[in-house]
Amino acid sequence: MMAATTSTTAKLVLLLVLFAGILASFALYEPRFLQPSLASTVLQFASMLALVALGQTLIVLAGGAGIDLSVGGMVSLSAILTMMAMSAGVPEAVFPLVPVVIGALLGAVNGVLVTKIRILPLIATLGTLFVFGGLAMALTGGASLSGVPQWLVPFGRGNLGGVPWHVLVLVVPAYLAVAGMLTFTPWGRWFYAMGHNERAARLVGIDVDRIRFLAYVLSGALSGLAALVSLAWFGSGRPNIGQNLELESLAAVLLGGVAIFGGAGGVLGVLVAVLMIVTLKTGLQFINVSAVWQVGIVGALLLLVLLVDLIPIRRRS
Amino acid sequence: MLAKLAQRIGGRELTLLAAVVAAAVVFASLSPVFLHPNNVYAIIRNSTELMLIGLGLTFVLAIGGIDVSVGMILGIAAIAIGNLLLAGVDPWLAALAGPLVGLALGAFSGTVIVLGRIPAIVATIGLLGVYRTTIFALLGGSWLSGLPSSLSEIFAARIAGVIPTSYIVIVVAYAAAFVVLRRTPFGLHLLAVGNAEERARLSGVAVRKVRIAAYMVSGALCGIAATFYIANYRNVEMTVGSTVALDAIAAVVLGGTSILGGKASLLGTALGVLLIRMLQNGFTIVGLPSLWQPVVTGVLLLLALTLERAAVAGLFRRLGGLVAARRTA
Numbered sequence: 276m277m278a279a280t281t282s283t284t285a286k287l288v289l290l291l292v293l294f295a296g297i298l299a300s301f302a303l304y305e306p307r308f309l310q311p312s313l314a315s316t317v318l319q320f321a322s323m324l325a326l327v328a329l330g331q332t333l334i335v336l337a338g339g340a341g342i343d344l345s346v347g348g349m350v351s352l353s354a355i356l357t358m359m360a361m362s363a364g365v366p367e368a369v370f371p372l373v374p375v376v377i378g379a380l381l382g383a384v385n386g387v388l389v390t391k392i393r394i395l396p397l398i399a400t401l402g403t404l405f406v407f408g409g410l411a412m413a414l415t416g417g418a419s420l421s422g423v424p425q426w427l428v429p430f431g432r433g434n435l436g437g438v439p440w441h442v443l444v445l446v447v448p449a450y451l452a453v454a455g456m457l458t459f460t461p462w463g464r465w466f467y468a469m470g471h472n473e474r475a476a477r478l479v480g481i482d483v484d485r486i487r488f489l490a491y492v493l494s495g496a497l498s499g500l501a502a503l504v505s506l507a508w509f510g511s512g513r514p515n516i517g518q519n520l521e522l523e524s525l526a527a528v529l530l531g532g533v534a535i536f537g538g539a540g541g542v543l544g545v546l547v548a549v550l551m552i553v554t555l556k557t558g559l560q561f562i563n564v565s566a567v568w569q570v571g572i573v574g575a576l577l578l579l580v581l582l583v584d585l586i587p588i589r590r591r592s
Numbered sequence: 593m594l595a596k597l598a599q600r601i602g603g604r605e606l607t608l609l610a611a612v613v614a615a616a617v618v619f620a621s622l623s624p625v626f627l628h629p630n631n632v633y634a635i636i637r638n639s640t641e642l643m644l645i646g647l648g649l650t651f652v653l654a655i656g657g658i659d660v661s662v663g664m665i666l667g668i669a670a671i672a673i674g675n676l677l678l679a680g681v682d683p684w685l686a687a688l689a690g691p692l693v694g695l696a697l698g699a700f701s702g703t704v705i706v707l708g709r710i711p712a713i714v715a716t717i718g719l720l721g722v723y724r725t726t727i728f729a730l731l732g733g734s735w736l737s738g739l740p741s742s743l744s745e746i747f748a749a750r751i752a753g754v755i756p757t758s759y760i761v762i763v764v765a766y767a768a769a770f771v772v773l774r775r776t777p778f779g780l781h782l783l784a785v786g787n788a789e790e791r792a793r794l795s796g797v798a799v800r801k802v803r804i805a806a807y808m809v810s811g812a813l814c815g816i817a818a819t820f821y822i823a824n825y826r827n828v829e830m831t832v833g834s835t836v837a838l839d840a841i842a843a844v845v846l847g848g849t850s851i852l853g854g855k856a857s858l859l860g861t862a863l864g865v866l867l868i869r870m871l872q873n874g875f876t877i878v879g880l881p882s883l884w885q886p887v888v889t890g891v892l893l894l895l896a897l898t899l900e901r902a903a904v905a906g907l908f909r910r911l912g913g914l915v916a917a918r919r920t921a
Binding site: 340342344388392394395397398399401402403404405406408409410412413416417499519521524525526529535549565567568570571572573574577578581582585 | 601660704708709710711713715717718719720721722723724725726728729733838841842845851852881883884885886887888889890891893894897898901902
């Protein structure tokens with residue numbers, strides 16, 4: 276086993292300090308940044324990443340070198356297939372369910388590849404990232420598909436007291452549900468147990484494969500929810516909407532204090548990390564830094580948080 | 593006779609060779625264009641960069657690592673070469689800059705992964721983002737184009753009508769890699785680290801140095817590939833290298849190099865590259881839009897891994913059956 280790294284609480288404090296630092300530097304550079312609408316903007320943009328990162332959290336927590344690189348592909352393909360299902364005559368009334376079901380099915384593909392065929396998660400989901408993302412592009416020729424029902428659009432753009440509807444209706448309940456599951460149910464204990472020591476978990480009779488399969492299905496369903504948010508927000512299905520989500524969700528999960536080898540961490544840190552990443556991106560946009568810098572900065576953040584992890588290990592040994 | 597041959601070059605490689613021939617026969621029967629010398633040249637030329645990047649990734653996978661940022665290393669090295677050419681530097685010197693830049697980036701990646709104790713997949717995803725932004729920043733939002741043809745004259749000329757001169761370098765690189773892997777202590781250490789890192793460490797292998805070196809080999813080969821990229825296309829666009837990692841990983845895995853490390857097949861990698869580029873070319877010729885390429889490659893990768901697992905499982909079942917039979921006897 277690797278030596279224990281910085282404790283979860285210490286990481287959360289560190290994260291909040293970093294978050295405050297980011298806010299402060301943007302405010303100093305451009306005081307107009309700290310306007311009341313900032314929170315609303317950040318929440319609007321954070322919704323998709325928050326949902327995807329929640330699924331990624333479960334998969335990394337469950338250990339076994341778990342990682343889901345296909346989240347972006349699942350978001351794009353769920354959005355596209357939902358629009359195609361609509362034009363194929365699926366009734367409008369069930370629209371919100373369609374991307375979730377499709378996402379769960381795509382997640383089940385990953386689950387089968389990882390738990391039944393036993394392909395390493397990193398290579399299985401790298402393959403499905405290109406298959407799913409590629410299908411979304413190939414099926415549409417790269418063009419957006421319009422035709423989202425009008426009644427759904429207020430859900431994607433409207434807000435209640437500054438908090439977007441999709442955050443209230445999807446993100447908050449999803450985080451509460453997963454936090455509750457992890458803290459209060461046996462399932463949660465199993466997630467941590469198998470992430471911490473898979474062999475021991477198997478020996479005490481935890482059905483490791485079933486739980487891991489479920490984690491991939493959940494990650495798919497949550498990607499489907501993110502696709503739903505994008506459909507309601509933009510009013511159309513975009514074949515590249517999930518781009519870079521694998522990088523951003525991994526950055527959020529690891530910044531949020533989830534141990535890369537599984538078994539430690541929680542969803543609160545991940546939510547804070549999501550908000551921080553989106554604030555950083557919003558701020559960069561606000562001070563007119565080209566969007567092409569965002570992917571590099573998020574990448575650097577991902578590396579830095581893992582390098583910071585080294586410091587306490589060194590001190591102990 | 594066939595069994596002996598299979599033993600000599602390996603069953604996996606023969607299967608791949610059969611797949612290459614079968615694909616060629618199918619596409620040739622579907623389209624008369626497929627076997628035209630110009631198209632054969634196009635397939636072989638389009639394989640140039642992937643041959644070298646695949647070779648480098650074979651080293652990385654052999655130690656149990658992975659690198660999804662190889663396409664970006666190619667891109668950064670290509671920009672360096674392009675700028676040197678534009679500045680009027682001697683083409684041979686400019687060509688040398690490619691492997692040097694690649695070596696430096698490979699050393700950086702390797703150091704971050706190994707000394708940072710970060711899983712290679714996570715580290716190289718982060719580096720992919722960092723390198724991609726570097727490419728955007730270096731290109732400043734436009735293409736690098738109108739490069740002089742000096743490198744093309746050296747490396748894109750044809751031998752026997754269908755083979756680019758760059759393949760002289762590729763053959764030398766594969767021969768050198770073979771010698772290094774099979775005949776030097778470094779090669780032995782590389783496979784030992786991939787097989788059982790802890791045991792290698794206990795037997796005195798400098799595990800960290802070996803692992804970093806694998807990424808350096810890969811980086812340098814990406815840099816040589818960048819030289820040929822410039823020779824072939826004479827421009828560098830913003831999206832340079834974005835599909836290279838999938839193609840290269842798929843080729844190496846198809847070739848029989850284990851994703852878990854400890855096993856490397858150079859001939860397999862070369863055949864894997866040829867098969868992937870041939871399928872991409874063939875599907876395009878029979879009318880499948882090129883947007884489908886990542887789908888085809890991704891399915892091929894997952895299929896290869898699935899069949900491999902099925903074959904291994906079958907072998908174990910057969911062994912288990914043998915043991916059971918002996919016990920009852």
